[in-house]
Amino acid sequence: MILPSAHALDAVVLWVAATHLQMAFQHAPRLAILGPVKRCGKSRLLDVVTESVHDPVITVNASPSAIFRSITHQPPTLLVDEADTLFGTVKAAEKNEDLRGLLNAGHQRNRPTLRVGGPEQKVLRFPTFAMAALAGIGDLPDTIMDRAIVIRMRRRAPGETVASFRSRRDIPAFHRLRDGLSAWSAEVLEAASASEPPMPVEDRAADTWEPLVIVADLAGGTWPARARAACRALSASEARQTEDDGLRIRILIDIRRVFAALGDPDALPTARLIAALRDDAEAPWSEHGNGGLTPRGLQLLLRDYGIASANIRFPDGSQAKGFARGRFLDAWRRYCPEAVTEPC
Numbered sequence: 001m002i003l004p005s006a007h008a009l010d011a012v013v014l015w016v017a018a019t020h021l022q023m024a025f026q027h028a029p030r031l032a033i034l035g036p037v038k039r040c041g042k043s044r045l046l047d048v049v050t051e052s053v054h055d056p057v058i059t060v061n062a063s064p065s066a067i068f069r070s071i072t073h074q075p076p077t078l079l080v081d082e083a084d085t086l087f088g089t090v091k092a093a094e095k096n097e098d099l100r101g102l103l104n105a106g107h108q109r110n111r112p113t114l115r116v117g118g119p120e121q122k123v124l125r126f127p128t129f130a131m132a133a134l135a136g137i138g139d140l141p142d143t144i145m146d147r148a149i150v151i152r153m154r155r156r157a158p159g160e161t162v163a164s165f166r167s168r169r170d171i172p173a174f175h176r177l178r179d180g181l182s183a184w185s186a187e188v189l190e191a192a193s194a195s196e197p198p199m200p201v202e203d204r205a206a207d208t209w210e211p212l213v214i215v216a217d218l219a220g221g222t223w224p225a226r227a228r229a230a231c232r233a234l235s236a237s238e239a240r241q242t243e244d245d246g247l248r249i250r251i252l253i254d255i256r257r258v259f260a261a262l263g264d265p266d267a268l269p270t271a272r273l274i275a276a277l278r279d280d281a282e283a284p285w286s287e288h289g290n291g292g293l294t295p296r297g298l299q300l301l302l303r304d305y306g307i308a309s310a311n312i313r314f315p316d317g318s319q320a321k322g323f324a325r326g327r328f329l330d331a332w333r334r335y336c337p338e339a340v341t342e343p344c
């Protein structure tokens with residue numbers, strides 16, 4: 001596979017090494033291996049990670065109760081492929097709420113989950129602390145993303161070549177690497193437990209990246225600088241991604257405001273809608289992208305909501321590309337309902 005950057009490669013290497021030192025850490029970062037579409041190398045990267053980490057536990061189609069019982073006080077490494085099938089729809093997310101709760105709680109040590117079981121129906125405490133890697137299409141739930149090192153994969157471009165992965169040939173080499181990391185971790189466990197490294201980020205990002213930085217500091221050489229550079233770069237990239245998500249909500253709110261200011265017509269020409277958005281001095285649209293919001297930029301912001309422009313005939317007899325107000329109603333109700341004026 002082609003990783004998106006050298007920083008991403010460093011982060012994956014450090015995360016794999018950190019799985020062998022889980023007992024030393026207060027936090028267990030998730031590794032989120034994401035892609036926008038199929039065939040971006042997500043599952044292949046998970047294959048490589050699986051053969052290198054400490055005590056891998058594959059969770060494809062596993063029930064939450066089975067996963068609960070797989071985590072002990074000597075934590076394994078959880079590996080989840082096709083995570084989008086678990087959380088990608090509202091129905092699936094509701095069905096797998098227990099798994100999401102486990103992944104959230106397991107980011108921090110001493111956050112057990114409680115269940116009633118046994119013939120006497122006693123309260124049982126199950127440990128949840130374990131590092132986990134999840135691969136899937138699109139973003140995971142926000143609560144998991146906030147606890148993850150995020151690797152955003154991309155499809156290989158024409159002309160980019162990679163070596164084929166062959167289990168019989170390649171897995172023994174990964175196992176030798178795994179065994180070497182395991183032996184090394186035993187030597188540095190005490191030092192890792194006592195380490196409190198200076199971090200280039202704060203709050204939960206610092207909690208999530210600290211195990212990787214500890215590993216880098218113990219490894220020495222160029223690794224301490226590389227780990228902190230990867231931390232800054234990938235954290236900043238995710239912050240920008242969050243900002244983009246905020247813009248997708250902001251565009252819905254501002255489009256609703258434009259329609260309301262014009263008397264809530266059935267439709268507006270794209271050009272008029274964009275002009276009204278850009279005329280608002282307090283909104284970001286006059287400076288969005290290169291030179292302000294464009295029809296293409298508006299389409300991209302609205303794409304995930306299933307809203308697109310169409311050829312519309314307007315009351316004055318003209319015909320032009322535009323947006324029907326009715327196409328926004330569902331998104332307004334779902335994503336910014338506090339100011340919705342339509343009856344529910």
